[in-house]
Amino acid sequence: MNPEKTPQPPDFGKLVLEEINHEAAPPPQPERRKRGIPQSVLIPLLAVLTGLIFGAIFIILTSQEVYNGFGQSFGAGLTAMWDVVARSYTALFTGALGDPVRMINALQSGNALEIRRAFNPFLESLVTSTPYIFAGLAVALGFRAGVFNIGAEGQLFMGAITATYVGYKLVGLPMIIHLPLALLAGALGGAIWGFIPGWLKAKTGGHEVINTIMMNYIAFRLSEWLLTGPMKRPGSYNPVSPEIQPSAWLPRFFEDPIRFHLGFFLALGMAYVVYWFLFKTTWGFELRTVGSNPYGAKYAGMDVTKNTVLAMTLSGALAGLAGANEVLGVNHSLAMAFSSGYGFDSIALALLGNNHPVGVVLASLLFGTLRNGATSMQLSANVPNDIISVLQAVILAFIAAPAIIRSLYRLRKPAEGEGMITIKGWGG
């Protein structure tokens, strides 16, 4: 026989892998962790570093100053290169976390207002991180159950719509009732939008990737129609909803302009709930079994169909909460295109966070911080907005593709399922 030209059987690669992984089972290694920084931390750090390096190249290439500098002399060009990168990244850092000098001075002065202002960039980063946490949890929960929820963005829109509606329509309720009701409405809106593709998958086999994408478009167009029609603010020329009643606002902890609000802690709480659900309950055990091996789940007597629908519904509810959080905590009304792709970025977040709630929270904080810093980079260092998008995309690409980072920095591939053991450490 001639395997070179014979059509290869599809499982050939699997056979080779099994040969390596299973048949010649490696002798058990008692210690699970090697010394040094674990790769789950190292890789994101290196990805950010690499992203910043690439970003610097883009900043230099698009900076008029640098070209002017090189026009004068080579030395001036180099100085200009250094200047523009240093200025941009200083702005990124202070914009994301605050200016350390100013923070220390403010603390020493004891002036409450000054302290709040100095710490505002940091708090603002937390505000930006909050929808990422909700949406990241949504996608991670889906992944755990073996469904690829690309529809977080649409579910987020639906959650925002329903939360907004409940938020401005119900008048005269006390906050203790109105706010939970609005949040619940947001979760419900997202849940319905997640349930539909989940149900379609279970009943018809329609793939959730396609159906959630379609559901996204429906949600976008639906929100546009609502904002120009039934939900349009009376008397306004803009497609924007009426303002949400203050009784449904997520309370803020400081005076304006500091927007830091309760949503951040709700997100952390939700991360704990998701963790508890996935790793401490039989629901979560079923979900994870179905996600990891549907055949094994069936053999164990679990209802694969039911769990698939459940996972999509819960995932949608979490994404819906991300939307509710934005309208109830930040915007206080619904405007067109209010989400800048949180739902899509959350796919990368879930992967970066190894589909674990703790990982998702950390990844979301990283993202929120970068995004917030980038805004101030644009404002104070005059880096064009497009370049900031490029920078974010590059970092995202490196984070989402750990293989690139591994090969760049010659890191060894971790043993199969290393991440899962870490997770078990949490669960056990």
Next chain:
Amino acid sequence: MTPILELRGITKRFPGVLANDHINLTLEKGQIHALLGENGAGKTTLMNILYGLYQPDEGEIFINGQKVTIHSPADAIAQGIGMVHQHFMLIPVFTVTENVMLGEESTRFDGFLDRDQAAARVRTISEQYGLAVDPYAYVKDLPVGVQQRVEIIKLLYRKADILILDEPTAVLTPQEVEELFDIMRSLVEQGKSIIFISHKLREVLEIADLITVIRRGRVVGSVRPEEADQYRLASMMVGREVQLELERPPSEPGEPVLEVENLLVTDELGQLAVDHVSFDVHSGEILGIAGVQGNGQTELIEAITGHRHILEGRVRLLGQDVTNAPPRVITELGTGYIPEDRQRDGLVLAFPVMDNLILRTYYKPPFARGRRMEWETIRQHAEALVKQYDIRTPSALTLCSALSGGNQQKVIVARELSRPIRLLVAAQPTRGLDVGSIEYIHQQILEKRSQGVAVLLASTELDEILQLSDRVAVMYRGQIVAIVPAAEATKDYIGLLMAGVPPEEARQRIGRKPVEIG
């Protein structure tokens, strides 16, 4: 004389494993050299190196005294090395000739395939080595044994001198095994050389000129069959004394536990797979289901355990009708089930050992209270079972994917047998396992039998069926052609039944004389 093939100091490391550790192997021309070893011993790795699928980290390969480097299977074929894999790589809807030609197509002057010329060569080869294959037959119509010969013809067509046969007998009936051995003898008489990979001691002793035993990536030793016996080979393979014959006390069958009546089941393609099958299994007895793979055993077992829809007929468990009942109901009535495909169905490989040990009882106390998982109890339970069932794992938290096949199977056995059960359904419980694990699992099954559990054992390993069963049901093309008590179940008789010979004729052929088992 220069050996036709010599491997010197072949070493291959995978991350964390030394798969081959300075292996030396010499194949003389006209020799059948058996490579014997447990799964994971490194046989397949070594052959993949020889076949160009892996590159060795150290060591050299000599063919006819010439040092060679083999980069790919194409290189190997160019050097005259051919391999028959365990899973055939044939295209069912092509004829024998077309399959043989594939990749080596000879064309006529006008660019069209020259099938007739190729067919003529296939016929010549077939006659020369006694293969008896019709060049124009469609592969899908051929029995497995003949398909295997097509694979051999493919190698000979490419002028291979060294043939590697990877576990070639695994898919064959006993009669087909004999035919294969005749072919192998004819091949070496005419100057071909064969490397025969196996873990079946009896076969190796019967056919090989030289037996090399590999354990944990090292050559333990080479022996001639006349100076070895099964016990010596088994202990060389495993590294300790092994009990090959099982103590099997007489069975004391009690009341029927499982009653199957006129079962009709189809496979995925809607083809009839189980054709009006009836039998029952009593407490304290082992009913073995013998048959060549693909004769409906898989579908039968799946139907009984609630994993496949039953079109007609009844299944009763402890007097209760469980026809098309959900798997969980059947489990809760006291059924232990060792599924055929342990990695696909029996385990969640990405989960730790402890999770897998509760895969079927996770929702019940003491493992869950209400909806809350009691991980501490689960861990203690796992540690106890790991000890009791001798599962070799660094800890209960280790992922199942990191365990060897034998230990993965022990996880399943521990899970299914540690519960109070009345019926044990075991499908291929020892497939692909090493001698030590097989011995252990057989003992466990017999132990359950003496506790009064009814055991339904489906296996394509006839030796296993004969060793364990009190009665043997033979399946052929979806039907149970006979149910034979252990005393009458000889290898020859059952083998003929498995091949589709009607019971009366089979009885005549073996001359009704009791033939020794083993």
